Amino acid sequence: MTSLWLDTHPVTTTGVPLAGGERYDTVVAGAGLTGLATAVLLARAGQRVAVIEARSVGAVTTGNTTAKLSLLQGRQLSEVRKHHGDEVLAAYVASNLAAQAWLLSFLDQRGTRHQSRTAFTxxxxxxxxxSLERELSAADSAGVPVSWSDDAGLPFRVAGAIELPVQTQFHPLEVLDSLLADLLEHGGVLHTGARVQRVGTDDGCRVETSAGTVTAERVILATGVPILDRGAHFARLQPLRSYVVSFRVPGTVPGGMYLSIDQPTRSLRTAPVGSEELLLVGGNGHPVGRRDSTRELVADLESWAGEHFPGATRTHAWSAQDYRPAGSVPLVGELPLSHGRVQVATGYNKWGMTNAVAAALRLAAGVTGEEPPWAEVLARTSLSPADLGEGVRFNAEVAGAMTAGWLATEARGLPDQPPPEGSGVVGRLGGRPAARSTVAGTTCTLSAVCTHLGGIVTWNEAESSWDCPLHGSRFDASGKLLEGPAVSDLPAFE
Ligand SMILES: Cc1cc2nc3c(=O)[nH]c(=O)nc-3n(C[C@H](O)[C@H](O)[C@H](O)COP(=O)(O)OP(=O)(O)OC[C@H]3O[C@@H](n4cnc5c(N)ncnc54)[C@H](O)[C@@H]3O)c2cc1C
Ligand code: FES
Structure with a gap:
């Protein structure tokens, strides 16, 4: 499932191979929006920066997003207010406004296209x-000019809508391409195909990767969910996977950016591709690895689009995950026990176009000394009792998924027959959990035990991948790590 973005504007720059022994001021792990925006800010401030990317630029969430750069964010403002009150809400809004302004100014400087749109919920x-009333009230209290909408312009009945004009949508790979070009022009370095596996922090940082070891004064983990477990961030995050389908639609399509506040979520926007205006429909999110039939979720989006936009024909379908933090505010800052040398940024709750850039501004402030006032408020935001309750719930669900996975493999042996094309099955083989799949005629048998913390993986039929229901690590059918907090592949079953 290749996204419209990765298909129409892949970033083919692979940078220079990592040889081992390089020295940098800062190493940034991850070439998504967080990593590249942070690297650009640091390189512009005169640092020698390297971005080390396990796969390719934009390969994971940023290359598979819906890319609305908006302050109207579903329930996000009322959730931040509910958990933390008005002061933190004001800081959250200020951080998102600063991020929006920085990114728009950057795109204008570089001549990168983007489209101004009204956002609707x-x-x-x-x-x-x-829920809309609560969101409107939160927006009001933080000075965001949201109003009731008389006509959202959708071709189906809505009970009500709120709107915020002059928000932005873009092609996320074009944006990453511009950030990368700027980084390289400012002396930054890109290494792709090298996975950061360990970071030692006793005397500076020793960054061990799958391609060799480099050293740096400082490391930024911009890897989606952090790959080092010292901060146990995985225990405060819920990985949520959702689906997006793009369509060619006869006639005109509504020009706004839309999000439903009720379930099932529907997210809509247009995307100019060549001379066409495609329609994107997203939704049907669920915790990673905990859905039996993922193909049905894609089919459901297609049938919803067919019902409301007659004649819609699919051009692309894809899927991605983002991380919902207990407490609704992104987790940005120092990794514990790293002597202040390793920083992380995660937990954008599907609002990373603003929050990744806000995180970059915050992380770069440690070097540039230009710390914005909102950063200090967000840095001292601690988990409220309600957030802790939410964290406990995430972990109870994780413990349930762990137990269910192990019990299920205990209860059934792995069938001798290869599974049918496109499917995978987990069972006991020689007394141990094994995962077997057949994709493109090749049958692979792997250990079913996730290399992060031992969850039992489940088969994702829509994407032909093994997904871990605990903290969201994902592996392809041959066991190669795709994303998540794990740092090594699923081994072949010995
Ligand atoms: C379906 C969907 C729709 C969304 N729509 C919107 C939207 O409309 N608006 C919005 O604001 N937000 C949206 N989001 C959220 C937003 O896309 C993300 O929050 C954002 O892209 C995250 O960027 P990132 O750079 O932190 O992570 P990523 O883009 O995932 O980048 C992390 C990078 O780190 C690399 N990496 C991982 N581990 C290692 C390692 N060990 N060593 C080296 N590299 C590593 C990965 O390969 C990856 O390239 C959406 C999310 C989803 C899932
Ligand atoms: S992702 Fe943590 S155990 Fe699999």
């Missing part, structure tokens, strides 16, 4: 209307 139920 709409409700289809009375309960949804009450």
């Amino acid at each position: 709409y409700a289809t139920t009375d309960q949804g209307l009450r």
Whole structure:
């Protein structure tokens, strides 16, 4: 499932191979929006920066997003207010405004295209209307000019909608390409195909990767979920996977950026591709690795689009995950026990176009000394009792998934027959959990035990991958690590 973005504007720059022995001021792990924006800010401030990317630029969430750069964020503002009150909400909004302004100014400087759009959040139920009222009130208190919308312009009935004009949408790979070009022009370095596996921090940072070891004064983990477990961030995050389908639609399509506040979530925007205006429909999110039929979720988006936009024909379908933090505020700052040398940024709750850049501004401030006032408020935001409760719930679900996975493999042996094309099965083989799949005629048998912390992986039929229901690590059918907090592949079953 290749996204519209990765298909129409892949970033083919691979940088220079990592040889081992290089020295940098800062190493940034991850070439998504967080990593590249942080690296650009540091390189512009005169640092010698290297971005080390396990796969390719934008390969994971940023290359598979819906890329709305918006302050109207579903329930996000009312959730931040509910958990932390008005002062933190004001700081959250200020951080997102600063990020939006920085990115727009950067794109204008570089001549990178983006489109101004009105953002809408709409409700289809009375309960949804009450959520809209809370969002409007939170936006009001933080000075965001959201208003009730008389006509959202959608081709189906809504109970109500709120709107925020002059927000932005873009092609995320074009944006990453511009950031990368700027980074290289400012002396930054890109190494792709090298996975950071360990970071020692006793005397400076010793960054061990799959391609060799480099040293640096400082490391930024911009890897989606952090790959080092010292901060146990994985225990405060819920990985949520959702689906996006792009369509060619006869006639005109509504020009706004839309998000439903009721379930099932529907996220809509247009995307100019050549002379066409495609329609994107996203939604059907669920915790990673905990859905039996993922193909059905894609089919459901297609049938919803067919019903509301007659004649819509699919051009691309894809999927991605982002991390919902207990407490709704992104987790940005020092990794514990790293002597202040390793920093992380994660937990954007599907609002990373603003929050990744806000994190970059915050992380770069440690070097540039230009710390914005909102950064200090967000840095001292601690988990409230309600957040701790949410964290406990995430972990109870994780413990349940761990137990269920191990019990299920205990209960059933792995069938001798290869599974049918496109499917995978988990069972006991020689007394140990094994995962076997057949993809493109090749049957692979792997250990079913996730290399992060021992969850039992489940088969994702839509993407032909093994997904871990604990903290969201994912592996392809041959065991190669795709994403998540794990740092090594699923080994072949010996
Ligand atoms: C379906 C969907 C739709 C979304 N839509 C929107 C939207 O409309 N607006 C919005 O604001 N946000 C949206 N988001 C959220 C947003 O896309 C993400 O928050 C954002 O892209 C995260 O960027 P990132 O750089 O932190 O992570 P990523 O883009 O995932 O980048 C992390 C990079 O780190 C690399 N990496 C991982 N481990 C290692 C390692 N050990 N060594 C080296 N490299 C490593 C990965 O390969 C990857 O390239 C959406 C998210 C999803 C899932
Ligand atoms: S991702 Fe943590 S155990 Fe698999």
